[in-house]
Amino acid sequence: MGAEETHALGYEQVDDDPNVAVLLATMDTTARWQATRRLRAWERQQLRLHDGQRLLDVGCGLGDAALVLAADLGVDGEVVGVDASAEMIAGARSRAHAAGCPMRFVVGDACTLDEPDSSFDVVRSERTLQWLTSPEAAVAEMTRVLRPGGLVSLIDTDWSTFEIDVGDDDLATRVREAMRTERARPSTIGRRLADLVQDLGCELHAQTTATQTWDAWDPDESPAPEGCFTMSSLADDLVDNGQLEGGDRERFVSTIHTAARHGRFSMALTMFAVVASRPR
Ligand SMILES: C[S@@+](CC[C@H](N)C(=O)[O-])C[C@H]1O[C@@H](n2cnc3c(N)ncnc32)[C@H](O)[C@@H]1O
Numbered sequence: 001m002g003a004e005e006t007h008a009l010g011y012e013q014v015d016d017d018p019n020v021a022v023l024l025a026t027m028d029t030t031a032r033w034q035a036t037r038r039l040r041a042w043e044r045q046q047l048r049l050h051d052g053q054r055l056l057d058v059g060c061g062l063g064d065a066a067l068v069l070a071a072d073l074g075v076d077g078e079v080v081g082v083d084a085s086a087e088m089i090a091g092a093r094s095r096a097h098a099a100g101c102p103m104r105f106v107v108g109d110a111c112t113l114d115e116p117d118s119s120f121d122v123v124r125s126e127r128t129l130q131w132l133t134s135p136e137a138a139v140a141e142m143t144r145v146l147r148p149g150g151l152v153s154l155i156d157t158d159w160s161t162f163e164i165d166v167g168d169d170d171l172a173t174r175v176r177e178a179m180r181t182e183r184a185r186p187s188t189i190g191r192r193l194a195d196l197v198q199d200l201g202c203e204l205h206a207q208t209t210a211t212q213t214w215d216a217w218d219p220d221e222s223p224a225p226e227g228c229f230t231m232s233s234l235a236d237d238l239v240d241n242g243q244l245e246g247g248d249r250e251r252f253v254s255t256i257h258t259a260a261r262h263g264r265f266s267m268a269l270t271m272f273a274v275v276a277s278r279p280r
Contacts, residue, residue, distance in 0.1 A: 011131045012185070014085035024091055027062045029227035030127075035210035039155050039273045040065055043124070044072070046206050046275040047151055052076040053121040058110045058142055059083055059128025063092030063103070069124075070099040077101040080115070082108040110138040115145045122146075124153040127271075129189045135196065143200050148280040151205070152197060154273065158190025161211070161270035166259035171252065175234065178241040190272035202276035214267040219257040225267060231256045 014023050030036055049055065051074030057066040060081030070079045078101060083089050089105045096103040108114055110125070110132060123142040129135035142152055162179040164172055182188055189196075194207050217225040224230045235252045238244035244252055259265050 011085075011128075015087050020087055024062065024087060026227055027064070027088075027091075031064050033212045033227055035212035035269075035271050038210045039208070039271055040068065040126075042208055042210075043153050043155065043273060043275065044069060047072075047122055047124075047153060049073055049077075049122065054078045054080070054119065055122045055124065056113075056115065056120045056142070056145060057081045058113070058123065058125040058138065059131075060092055060105065061088050061126075063095055063105060065124070065126055066092075066103070067095060067099055070101045070103060073101040075101055079103045080120075081105040082110065082113060082115075084109055111141055113141045113145055117144055118147040118150075120145050120147065120150060122151045122153065124155075126155040127157055129154065129156050129193075129196075130159070130187055131185060133185070135186050135189055136199075139196050140200060143197075143202065143278055146278045148278055150278050151275055152202060152278065153275045154193045154197065155271060156190045156193060156273075157187075157269060157271050159187040159269070161190070161268070163268045164256070165266045166256050167264050168255060168259070171255060174238055174243040178238045178243045181241055183241070190270065193272050193274045194276075197274060197276040201279055203279065205275045205277060207272070207274040209270050209272050211268050211270045214265070216263065217260045217265050219260050228267070 010017065011023065014020055017023055049069060049072035053073050054077065055069055055073060060066055060083050063081045066079045066081050073079065081092050086107050089107050092105040096105065110128060111134060123146050125142065129138060132138050146152055160180040164175050194204055198204055214225040231253045235244060235249045239246050239249060
């Protein structure tokens with residue numbers, strides 16, 4: 001089985017994953033998704049960053065989103081990126097030379113940030129809460145390090161919105177049911193972002209969504225739709241969830257592959273974003 005075959009897009013323990021190179025490369029692919037670009041542009045508009053501000057990116061990955069925002073902070077501003085993965089942090093450091101302000105990238109845990117209280121003007125986190133056991137604890141930490149009146153910005157996927165259409169209603173229903181069930185992690189966090197910040201006493205300023213769609217995919221050209229998991233990995237997920245018998249796994253995968261080869265394939269996934277402020 002090749003690396004792409006086993007790749008299931010799990011970001012809890014990036015450094016221990018045999019497919020770490022695929023996980024890192026996927027950050028660049030998903031940064032190109034139209035939905036990601038739209039939400040990052042929306043976030044930048046909402047934040048109205050200015051010279052001299054300090055921004056923290058929690059679960060920063062390769063730091064690309066922070067790198068773009070750094071351009072708005074001027075030479076007196078600062079960006080700090082925290083990520084649990086040393087590989088991600090090494091990648092972020094190697095890209096940071098292009099920044100318009102000082103950038104510091106450190107390995108750390110979103111739920112126990114090694115930063116002083118009230119020390120940032122803006123704290124952001126993108127597509128990271130879905131991998132945490134306690135997103136509530138992470139957002140409480142983000143609020144702690146935010147100055148009163150500072151802004152918190154969260155972007156995350158909601159896997160309960162995932163839809164696949166290969167002209168097979170039964171298959172689509174099973175996938176939908178599996179995706180709606182939260183198991184070891186908060187995979188449907190997207191729709192809860194607004195409640196999460198408001199439960200911590202923050203004032204919600206704006207919220208939006210963006211849907212990523214895949215209208216075509218050639219399984220003979222690439223092992224998975226752009227930036228997504230393989231269909232074998234999706235089948236494993238359904239088996240885990242009790243939506244598919246182990247013996248039907250191969251048939252499930254080949255149904256999707258055959259439909260895609262005949263131009264009968266589409267998928268959609270919605271991401272949510274909120275911007276809120278810490279009370280003064
Ligand atoms: C899907 S990636 C998103 C990266 C980046 N925010 C982006 O949008 O390109 C999720 C990131 O969360 C990080 N992560 C997972 N658990 C974490 C934790 N407990 N604390 C900090 N980062 C964590 C992973 O290492 C990974 O870089």
